[in-house]
Amino acid sequence: MDNIRFTALKSAMCRTRKTVEFPNRRASEYFGELTFNKVAMREFLTEEAFRQVMNAIEKGIKIDRRIADQVAAGMKSWAINHGATHYTHWFLPLTGATAEKHDAFIDPVEGGTGIEKFRGIELTQQEPDASSFPSGGIRSTFEARGYTAWDPTSPAFIMDRTLCIPTVFVSYTGEALDFKTPLLRALYAIDKAAVDVCHYFDKDITKVFATLGWEQEYFLVDEALFLARPDLMLTGRTLFGHSSAKDQQLEDHYFGTIPQRVISFMQDFELEAHRLGVPVKTRHNEVAPNQFECAPVFEEANLSVDHNQLLMHLLDKVAKRHDFTVLLHEKPYAGVNGSGKHNNWSLMTNTGENLLSPGKTTKSNLRFLTILVNTIKAVHDHADLIRAIIASPGNDHRLGANEAPPAIISAFIGTQLTQLLNIIEKSDKKIKISTEGDSGLLKNFPKIPEILLDNTDRNRTSPFAFTGNKFEFRAVGSSHTCAPAMITINLIVADQLKKFKAEVDGLIEKKVKKEDAIFQVLKQYIIESKNIRFEGNNYGDEWMKEAAKRKLSNFRTTPEALKALISTKTEKLFEDNQVLSKRELEARYEIRLENYTKKIQIESRVLGDLSTNHIIPIAIKYQNTLIENVKGLKQVLDYQTYGKLSHNQMETITEISEHVDKIKTYVHNMVEERKIANKIEETEPKADAYCNKVYPYFDKIRYHVDKLEMLVDDELWPLPKYRELLFMR
Numbered sequence: 001m002d003n004i005r006f007t008a009l010k011s012a013m014c015r016t017r018k019t020v021e022f023p024n025r026r027a028s029e030y031f032g033e034l035t036f037n038k039v040a041m042r043e044f045l046t047e048e049a050f051r052q053v054m055n056a057i058e059k060g061i062k063i064d065r066r067i068a069d070q071v072a073a074g075m076k077s078w079a080i081n082h083g084a085t086h087y088t089h090w091f092l093p094l095t096g097a098t099a100e101k102h103d104a105f106i107d108p109v110e111g112g113t114g115i116e117k118f119r120g121i122e123l124t125q126q127e128p129d130a131s132s133f134p135s136g137g138i139r140s141t142f143e144a145r146g147y148t149a150w151d152p153t154s155p156a157f158i159m160d161r162t163l164c165i166p167t168v169f170v171s172y173t174g175e176a177l178d179f180k181t182p183l184l185r186a187l188y189a190i191d192k193a194a195v196d197v198c199h200y201f202d203k204d205i206t207k208v209f210a211t212l213g214w215e216q217e218y219f220l221v222d223e224a225l226f227l228a229r230p231d232l233m234l235t236g237r238t239l240f241g242h243s244s245a246k247d248q249q250l251e252d253h254y255f256g257t258i259p260q261r262v263i264s265f266m267q268d269f270e271l272e273a274h275r276l277g278v279p280v281k282t283r284h285n286e287v288a289p290n291q292f293e294c295a296p297v298f299e300e301a302n303l304s305v306d307h308n309q310l311l312m313h314l315l316d317k318v319a320k321r322h323d324f325t326v327l328l329h330e331k332p333y334a335g336v337n338g339s340g341k342h343n344n345w346s347l348m349t350n351t352g353e354n355l356l357s358p359g360k361t362t363k364s365n366l367r368f369l370t371i372l373v374n375t376i377k378a379v380h381d382h383a384d385l386i387r388a389i390i391a392s393p394g395n396d397h398r399l400g401a402n403e404a405p406p407a408i409i410s411a412f413i414g415t416q417l418t419q420l421l422n423i424i425e426k427s428d429k430k431i432k433i434s435t436e437g438d439s440g441l442l443k444n445f446p447k448i449p450e451i452l453l454d455n456t457d458r459n460r461t462s463p464f465a466f467t468g469n470k471f472e473f474r475a476v477g478s479s480h481t482c483a484p485a486m487i488t489i490n491l492i493v494a495d496q497l498k499k500f501k502a503e504v505d506g507l508i509e510k511k512v513k514k515e516d517a518i519f520q521v522l523k524q525y526i527i528e529s530k531n532i533r534f535e536g537n538n539y540g541d542e543w544m545k546e547a548a549k550r551k552l553s554n555f556r557t558t559p560e561a562l563k564a565l566i567s568t569k570t571e572k573l574f575e576d577n578q579v580l581s582k583r584e585l586e587a588r589y590e591i592r593l594e595n596y597t598k599k600i601q602i603e604s605r606v607l608g609d610l611s612t613n614h615i616i617p618i619a620i621k622y623q624n625t626l627i628e629n630v631k632g633l634k635q636v637l638d639y640q641t642y643g644k645l646s647h648n649q650m651e652t653i654t655e656i657s658e659h660v661d662k663i664k665t666y667v668h669n670m671v672e673e674r675k676i677a678n679k680i681e682e683t684e685p686k687a688d689a690y691c692n693k694v695y696p697y698f699d700k701i702r703y704h705v706d707k708l709e710m711l712v713d714d715e716l717w718p719l720p721k722y723r724e725l726l727f728m729r
């Protein structure tokens, strides 16, 4: 019988391109048709209900009960018209995946018939049996009540004939149990703080919303090969695998022609995404073989976070139709590039301006500088928190792996802006700022050139890079939700802008002219946050040394990095801005640590099982063949020839034994360490034990398994090899 690898390879070799059933309509005709968008609302809601929903979206005004019933009725008709049979509250619990529990619209009535029912109460609030979602101790199972509540700012949509209603998820006692609740609070905070600061420059600005445009990287692997790798299946990454003779060294995949089977897959998920109003726009090959990227047009941050979540789900679902599996893991293969999710972030005003776009007038340039410098100051002050929110076992492999930003947080702004900040830093206090005229000059300063917008001056190694009219946060992992990144960036900038306003107002009270006051505070911030700016190569060793000199943190592992989540500084930040309470933060810390421990525990088990049950038996089987062969040679050859020719065979036999012996010893020791770690009750030392005692065996074991892969007969090897996983499509 074939081994499982060969069975999988045979399936993978016979794949053909699947045809995509395109609707007979233009994209502009079906874009968003499965969302309860403005057009649908106009058609299906009463005038009054429509106005209230718009008020809720634009001004955060609560929708009253009576109107909620009207909205529910309209939404129901719309959904049923589009084939929906069920509805669900769709939320983002702290597992990082989306959660849904479907209920049918149909309700039996007397006489054995039924009618579709959906009332305001079902739209606005639900009580899912939520005892199994992580709560970090906030909600013990005996009082397992958690509520979901409708978020009208993210439109309901239909997926798999189910009306999905985006909601927040909170505990009975009002604590956030999800990502959306603190995200909405952080977005409120940035709106308020930025509007207040914008009033120094423009009274017409009444609303500022954060924008997010993500870039999602992922790997595709043939499903049969995926299923033949228990490590991929159970942990999302390969725990073994000798590198392929060819991988990404020729760099011939990046931006290359997209393979036909992959194009079909992309067209298929893009079609679904577009019908759901997810504005995916760009697709291309990434650096590693079988790695790809997809990016949308940016949107308001809350919506964009939901859309990324939806897209990750679609990728997974649609891939199955094409006999692919999508790997969203940050580092599925050792030795080739991992996957990230760049979060492009900016601030937009109700007047349609991008606050991170250098302007044409002095006034708008001073405003631009204000937002830019405050953002850098915020990153400087909360670098450890930023590092904490992107920490995960998957990202631990990727950060600092010479392909992704290092674990050291720094910000890049480009040569021209650096020059400008340097001039401001060195300028004396009496410098005159004229807001008259519109030459685009800060008097006595160089012009902020518009060429910035061309993205010519880019640094792809920086974790937080200014790219002309937005910041690109590049350290987020490909499997993460964008929510923690968006909560954090908006929160720290909001907090910073509040402090800025207080300082400027203080000076104005002391009769300093407004522009001078702004300038003075900015100058002080530029000096204070200088350490966080780095324009060089973030991948180089030089930077490690330089960063150490600057006393910037460099947390290499998740348990170390996560500690910043519960520092006094972080707690104050979240509490002052009413985004999360101390208790909620502590709960999140617990959950993240537990998640880390569980993931390493699972990996360690899979590693042990595979070594013992897959690898060692095959190695011994092959070794036995060699032994038989040597014995045979002894029978047929004369003594001298045998002595000469059996030498190499004997060496291989010994080598195999040595590797097997090492693997057995290391697996044994790893299991012993696991037993010790499992006895630890407290979350923190337990995670530390997994990180520092169990995890170090992974590479040791892998080294010997990968050596065996090179020694053992290819026909016996049970796990699909890197060359097959990476190149078959």
Ligand code: ADP
Binding pocket: 211, 212, 213, 214, 215, 282, 295, 296, 297, 298, 299, 342, 344, 345, 346, 347, 354, 469, 470, 472
């Ligand atoms: P890259 O060179 O980093 O791959 P792309 O052009 O592919 O750049 O991606 C840029 C991303 O930035 C897109 O997702 C785009 O929507 C987003 N973006 C552009 N402008 C803004 C903005 N003002 N706010 C947020 N995101 C933006």
Ligand code: MG
Binding pocket: 215, 342, 472
């Ligand atoms: Mg990018």
